[in-house]
Amino acid sequence: MSRIPYSPSEEVDAVVVGTGAGGSPLLARLAAAGLSVVALEAGRVLDPVRDFARDEEAQGFLFWNDERLSAGDDPVAFGRNNSGTGVGGSTLHYTAYTVRAQPADLRLKTDFGVAEDWPFDYEALAPYYDEVEATIGVSGPSPYPWGPARTPYPLKPLPLNGAAQLMQRGCEALGIRTSPAANAALSGSYATDGTHFRPACHNCGFCQAGCATGAKGSADVTWLPLAVAAGAEIRPECYVTGFERDGTGRITAVVYRTPRGDERQRCRAVFLCAGAIETPRLLLLNGLANGSGQVGRNFMAHTGIQVWGQFDDFVRPFKGIPGGLISEDTHRPADADFAGGYLLQSIGVMPVTYASQVARGRKLWGPQLRAHMRGYNNTAGINILGDCLPYGHNYMELSDELDARGLPKPRVHFTMGENERRMTEHADRLMQRIWEAAGARDIWSFPRNAHIIGTARMGADADGSVVDPDGKAHDVPNLYISDNSTWPSALGANPALTIMALSLRTADRFLANRGA
Amino acid sequence: MDKDTSAAVPRRDGSATAGLRDHRYPAGTFAGLIGTPFVTAPTRAALTARLAKPAVTAPRFLDAGEFALLGAVCDRLLDQDGERRIDVPGAIDARLASGETDGWRYDELPDDGSAMKRGLAGFDETARAMAGRGFLELPLDDRDRVIEAVQGGHPAGRAWAALPAKRFFEDLLAAATEAYYAHPLAQEEIGYVGYADARGWQQIELGQREAREPEPVGAAL
Numbered sequence: 075m076s077r078i079p080y081s082p083s084e085e086v087d088a089v090v091v092g093t094g095a096g097g098s099p100l101l102a103r104l105a106a107a108g109l110s111v112v113a114l115e116a117g118r119v120l121d122p123v124r125d126f127a128r129d130e131e132a133q134g135f136l137f138w139n140d141e142r143l144s145a146g147d148d149p150v151a152f153g154r155n156n157s158g159t160g161v162g163g164s165t166l167h168y169t170a171y172t173v174r175a176q177p178a179d180l181r182l183k184t185d186f187g188v189a190e191d192w193p194f195d196y197e198a199l200a201p202y203y204d205e206v207e208a209t210i211g212v213s214g215p216s217p218y219p220w221g222p223a224r225t226p227y228p229l230k231p232l233p234l235n236g237a238a239q240l241m242q243r244g245c246e247a248l249g250i251r252t253s254p255a256a257n258a259a260l261s262g263s264y265a266t267d268g269t270h271f272r273p274a275c276h277n278c279g280f281c282q283a284g285c286a287t288g289a290k291g292s293a294d295v296t297w298l299p300l301a302v303a304a305g306a307e308i309r310p311e312c313y314v315t316g317f318e319r320d321g322t323g324r325i326t327a328v329v330y331r332t333p334r335g336d337e338r339q340r341c342r343a344v345f346l347c348a349g350a351i352e353t354p355r356l357l358l359l360n361g362l363a364n365g366s367g368q369v370g371r372n373f374m375a376h377t378g379i380q381v382w383g384q385f386d387d388f389v390r391p392f393k394g395i396p397g398g399l400i401s402e403d404t405h406r407p408a409d410a411d412f413a414g415g416y417l418l419q420s421i422g423v424m425p426v427t428y429a430s431q432v433a434r435g436r437k438l439w440g441p442q443l444r445a446h447m448r449g450y451n452n453t454a455g456i457n458i459l460g461d462c463l464p465y466g467h468n469y470m471e472l473s474d475e476l477d478a479r480g481l482p483k484p485r486v487h488f489t490m491g492e493n494e495r496r497m498t499e500h501a502d503r504l505m506q507r508i509w510e511a512a513g514a515r516d517i518w519s520f521p522r523n524a525h526i527i528g529t530a531r532m533g534a535d536a537d538g539s540v541v542d543p544d545g546k547a548h549d550v551p552n553l554y555i556s557d558n559s560t561w562p563s564a565l566g567a568n569p570a571l572t573i574m575a576l577s578l579r580t581a582d583r584f585l586a587n588r589g590a
Numbered sequence: 591m592d593k594d595t596s597a598a599v600p601r602r603d604g605s606a607t608a609g610l611r612d613h614r615y616p617a618g619t620f621a622g623l624i625g626t627p628f629v630t631a632p633t634r635a636a637l638t639a640r641l642a643k644p645a646v647t648a649p650r651f652l653d654a655g656e657f658a659l660l661g662a663v664c665d666r667l668l669d670q671d672g673e674r675r676i677d678v679p680g681a682i683d684a685r686l687a688s689g690e691t692d693g694w695r696y697d698e699l700p701d702d703g704s705a706m707k708r709g710l711a712g713f714d715e716t717a718r719a720m721a722g723r724g725f726l727e728l729p730l731d732d733r734d735r736v737i738e739a740v741q742g743g744h745p746a747g748r749a750w751a752a753l754p755a756k757r758f759f760e761d762l763l764a765a766a767t768e769a770y771y772a773h774p775l776a777q778e779e780i781g782y783v784g785y786a787d788a789r790g791w792q793q794i795e796l797g798q799r800e801a802r803e804p805e806p807v808g809a810a811l
């Protein structure tokens with residue numbers, strides 16, 4: 075039945091642009107439904123065993139390194155800080171922290187009168203959360219202490235590393251509840267129908283530079299093999315630049331560059347899943363789906379301040395799953411002077427990443443830098459993942475400067491609002507207290523903003539949003555978007571799990587509409 | 591730990607390093623581990639190549655004068671001197687020559703190459719304004735004062751009119767620091783053997799040490 079590889083002149087049912095968190099689950103779903111699907115991915119196919127060194131610098135190829143311009147008062151760092159490439163997208167280097175959003179995260183406007191509500195509630199996502207957790211293999215505690223009742227995690231929690239134990243110590247002293255965190259890294263070997271057995275995580279702690287064992291639930295070892303087994307074709311090193319349309323505005327083909335030259339793939343539908351900068355960039359470059367003028371607007375980045383300390387105990391912070399411990403007691407703090415809330419996460423860290431943050435955050439140099447770094451093995455961190463409101467002043471646009479491919483570089487404006495500042499201060503005070511209670515010395519804070527969200531908002535109103543609640547563009551009948559760009563608000567939870575859940579929902583809505 | 595940065599203002603000043611642990615590993619730790627089965631083949635290849643790379647003497651992006659100046663600044667930033675320096679300026683020049691970026695830059699700064707050339711010219715101008723001589727002709731204490739002025743954000747010199755000094759300094763310091771701590775010998779100095787993880791780690795809790803992790807030699811407390 076399978077006709078892969080498909081010929082570009084053949085009209086396939088769907089083209090998926092990008093194979094990260096937003097593109098991979100729906101690719102698997104559409105293929106399983108019997109559709110002919112081709113994924114176009116700018117990055118390469120990687121073989122973790124052959125290609126992945128356990129070295130931060132050598133792994134630089136995992137990142138999206140086309141230059142972006144960072145503007146505003148709190149410019150956001152990209153590259154290894156935010157965006158990946160390769161078959162698997164940013165899931166290749168995510169740290170696999172896979173907490174769910176809580177129901178209240180989806181209704182900030184109702185509860186606080188700010189931002190936007192999501193066009194559906196938590197119940198619409200819950201079954202998809204279950205499915206994603208089972209497919210990628212999430213390890214976590216059951217029962218889980220926060221949020222609504224839920225299906226037990228498929229795997230027991232991972233062991234706690236030194237940073238997690240220290241956060242536990244500090245939180246216990248202050249009466250803050252903690253729990254082992256949910257992570258998409260296997261606490262035991264695991265397989266689901268249609269996937270290969272994957273080994274248990276061996277605590278190397280290298281998730282952020284790529285998992286060489288297959289224990290991490292990245293797309294390349296989960297959704298993408300499922301998709302290929304069901305007949306999908308994944309075409310690497312295909313950089314999409316444009317779309318051909320007919321007189322009615324439907325997209326008829328996707329145009330892309332390959333090492334062999336330019337090609338075009340004919341198709342009946344397109345799923346744009348290139349991430350929250352490249353997706354709006356492609357739309358703006360092609361003058362597509364922007365009747366509302368909202369493409370590129372409402373850029374958000376989670377508040378993510380980190381607090382570091384050095385301890386008398388050996389921590390050796392490179393070992394174990396980096397984000398071992400969580401507290402969601404701060405989801406809606408009683409003494410908050412801001413809307414929304416945040417979660418607390420213990421953090422281990424690789425040496426070059428830590429050194430770089432010491433340079434940028436503290437500007438230590440000379441003998442002070444060298445002395446501080448000799449305490450690396452005694453270093454542990456906590457950070458938050460906090461909500462972020464959409465603002466008119468935060469957006470991405472096309473600049474006049476061309477990149478190496480000859481296309482305008484994106485410029486991204488980001489300035490924290492009052493809400494983000496207050497949340498950051500609240501969290502900073504609390505984390506400093508936790509570290510003091512745990513016995514840290516030389517405590518220092520590194521305010522930062524993480525993840526790239528918004529820029530192609532989902533909503534029921536065609537004048538105020540780019541896609542409808544199914545993920546379909548208001549202005550283009552056969553264009554869907556599935557990645558971090560569609561979120562109406564940032565949610566107080568790390569994004570990847572929810573992006574994957576939403577991806578499955580988008581596929582199901584598409585299949586339902588198609589059948590109708 | 592998803593990622594680092596936004597251009598954060600430090601909340602506390604970084605002077606309080608006294609009294610902290612000092613956990614350098616004995617010289618030879620890296621050499622002893624790199625050939626063992628604890629290191630995967632791609633890891634061994636990457637680290638061995640980095641260690642074996644000869645220091646750059648003929649820069650490809652900067653001119654000889656600029657390169658010497660960059661070397662002198664980096665020596666102060668990383669407190670390096672003598673024969674066995676880790677070649678930080680060579681790594682920076684190589685990256686500029688390749689035209690590769692790290693995926694972003696501050697909108698206020700020009701492209702990485704122009705920023706570097708202007709910034710280096712700026713160091714020299716500031717040196718002349720503060721001490722009447724070029725940076726390379728200054729004693730070490732005066733070099734440090736020039737660096738502090740650039741770090742402070744308002745150094746003397748026309749070059750800085752078109753280059754925000756604080757942002758440039760942050761980028762330069764981050765690039766130099768990353769190049770330094772990516773080197774196996776710098777990792778030995780901070781007691782890091784995370785590259786030797788082909789068989790994972792079993793001793794991951796507080797205070798635990800795996801048999802292949804040596805006792806630190808730095809004893810300061």
Ligand SMILES: Cc1cc2nc3c(=O)[nH]c(=O)nc-3n(C[C@H](O)[C@H](O)[C@H](O)COP(=O)(O)OP(=O)(O)OC[C@H]3O[C@@H](n4cnc5c(N)ncnc54)[C@H](O)[C@@H]3O)c2cc1C
Nearest residue numbers: 092094095096116163164169170171314557558568569570
């Ligand atoms: C270091 C790090 C750690 C992280 N840790 C976590 C974590 O612990 N938990 C969590 O929830 N999230 C984490 N994240 C964030 C998470 O990885 C992202 O939010 C998520 O992967 C975004 O999914 P996406 O589908 O929007 O984009 P991506 O996953 O980035 O996928 C986009 C894909 O599109 C491709 N593409 C782009 N443009 C084109 C084009 N023109 N043509 C063809 N292909 C194109 C890209 O190559 C890429 O493969 C982390 C991120 C980083 C950088």
Ligand code: SF4
Nearest residue numbers: 259275278279281285
């Ligand atoms: S810690 Fe576990 S999940 Fe992370 S990279 Fe290592 S083996 Fe993979």
